[in-house]
Amino acid sequence: MGDDAVDSVRVWLVERTYSDDEQNLIILTYATPEGDRYYRKERALTSFGDVRDTTAAVAVDPGNLGTVDDVDQQEQYATEAQRMREVHESSDVI
Template identity: 65%
Template sequence: MTDSTDDTARVWLVERTYSDDEQNIVILVYATPDGERYLRKERALTSFGDHRDTTAGIDADPRNLGETNAEKREQYASEAKRMAAEHEPDDLI
């Protein structure tokens, strides 16, 4: 499987946190293997029974990717490369 096409960029899960500002918000951060671009997704959990799968990698529209700041770039690159080496994109995390 390729890392990207002209229309998509493969990004890998590099961070999962819970929002401090609001209850029941999960923040997922996916990044490119070079750590230079990222995609942030927020999920509102509506109940304890709310279950949505989180996969190791996703294909994202490059226009939706932000530029990673210098302090996070190395961390994101390291984690994205590790995830890509250990998982298939469709693996549930």
């Protein structure tokens, strides 16, 4: 890799869902502004008092990103990621 190699990619929160299988599991999906790559983070809530901040964006290793193959989903992720980027700073807790 050359000098223009990127250490991390900033992805923006596009979806927050609860797992159908496990009641206390939240799935956070972050995507690139283009909507073509995503990062999924699962968070188990261990108690009512278990509050961890969810930020508008996170920086992840490019190797941890998945590819969004569905065109409609790419558009949905791109729209939401760009909206989040316009409305929030990356470190905003949402």
